[in-house]
Amino acid sequence: MRQWIASGLLAFGTVFTFLAAYGVLRLPDSLTRMQATSKATTLGIGSVMLAVAFAFDDVAVRTKAALVVLFLFVTQPIAAHLVARAAYRSGAPLWEGTVADELGEDSEDSGGPASQREP
Amino acid sequence: MIAWNLILALVWCALWGSFEPATLAVGFLVGLLLLGLLSRRGVIGKVRYVRKVERAVAFAAFFLWELVLANLEVALQVLRGPKALRPAIVRVPLILDTDEQITMLATLVTLTPGTMALEVSEDRKAIYLHTMHLPKGGAEEFRRTILQGFERRVKEMVEP
Numbered sequence: 133m134r135q136w137i138a139s140g141l142l143a144f145g146t147v148f149t150f151l152a153a154y155g156v157l158r159l160p161d162s163l164t165r166m167q168a169t170s171k172a173t174t175l176g177i178g179s180v181m182l183a184v185a186f187a188f189d190d191v192a193v194r195t196k197a198a199l200v201v202l203f204l205f206v207t208q209p210i211a212a213h214l215v216a217r218a219a220y221r222s223g224a225p226l227w228e229g230t231v232a233d234e235l236g237e238d239s240e241d242s243g244g245p246a247s248q249r250e251p
Numbered sequence: 252m253i254a255w256n257l258i259l260a261l262v263w264c265a266l267w268g269s270f271e272p273a274t275l276a277v278g279f280l281v282g283l284l285l286l287g288l289l290s291r292r293g294v295i296g297k298v299r300y301v302r303k304v305e306r307a308v309a310f311a312a313f314f315l316w317e318l319v320l321a322n323l324e325v326a327l328q329v330l331r332g333p334k335a336l337r338p339a340i341v342r343v344p345l346i347l348d349t350d351e352q353i354t355m356l357a358t359l360v361t362l363t364p365g366t367m368a369l370e371v372s373e374d375r376k377a378i379y380l381h382t383m384h385l386p387k388g389g390a391e392e393f394r395r396t397i398l399q400g401f402e403r404r405v406k407e408m409v410e411p
Contacts, residue, residue: 163338230338
């Protein structure tokens with residue numbers, strides 16, 4: 133029974149991680165692509181680690197799996213935020229289908245969007 | 252107060268003669284129950300700890316649920332391709348005041364896929380979020396969901 137649950141979780145996590153990689157290819161601009169990659173590290177890795185915890189009846193392994201998830205949850209948002217912010221500030225073009233850019237509008241008052249400001 | 256809770260959990264484990272994580276977890280819960288009971292009867296004075304733990308657990312449940320929902324949503328979005336996207340950068344007013352609370356909000360928002368913290372205004376009155384799919388109600392509706400969902404809950408959790 134436990135092996136079945138572990139296999140299911142493993143398959144689920146792999147599909148999610150694959151979709152994230154596929155999203156990087158499929159989505160149009162750097163911000164939406166960052167969104168796709170940050171997904172793999174939450175639900176994808178989360179369920180793979182849950183599978184590990186189910187498969188091994190060992191306290192040490194389970195503690196480590198929990199720590200992996202914890203560290204990912206602490207570091208991943210910071211990395212995603214920094215890459216996205218760097219992309220936006222360095223003037224990476226937004227996709228033409230972008231509905232609104234309130235950050236660009238607001239910074240226009242103080243010298244235009246970051247991408248058009250003098251370095 | 253958390254120290255008392257941990258001591259009670261350890262005593263529980265010692266009495267059972269087993270320090271398995273499951274025993275520890277049950278011990279922690281029993282300790283929490285005891286502390287709640289004692290504080291309600293006024294034996295150890297009014298304690299905010301129990302309510303704080305309750306709120307933290309409620310928040311964790313809410314967050315995990317949001318996480319799964321948002322993940323499924325973004326996965327569908329990737330499969331449907333760019334045509335289904337409505338990306339936008341939206342300014343959300345901040346009702347949180349300390350740096351720690353803002354960091355927490357930004358982290359949680361970024362952890363739920365589909366939304367990502369992009370920038371905090373210099374006066375710390377607004378946070379700019381990137382979303383993959385702006386709801387039908389436009390930026391206003393998006394602002395409302397963040398304000399009433401994440402921000403309110405973060406505020407509730409840190410405040411007594």
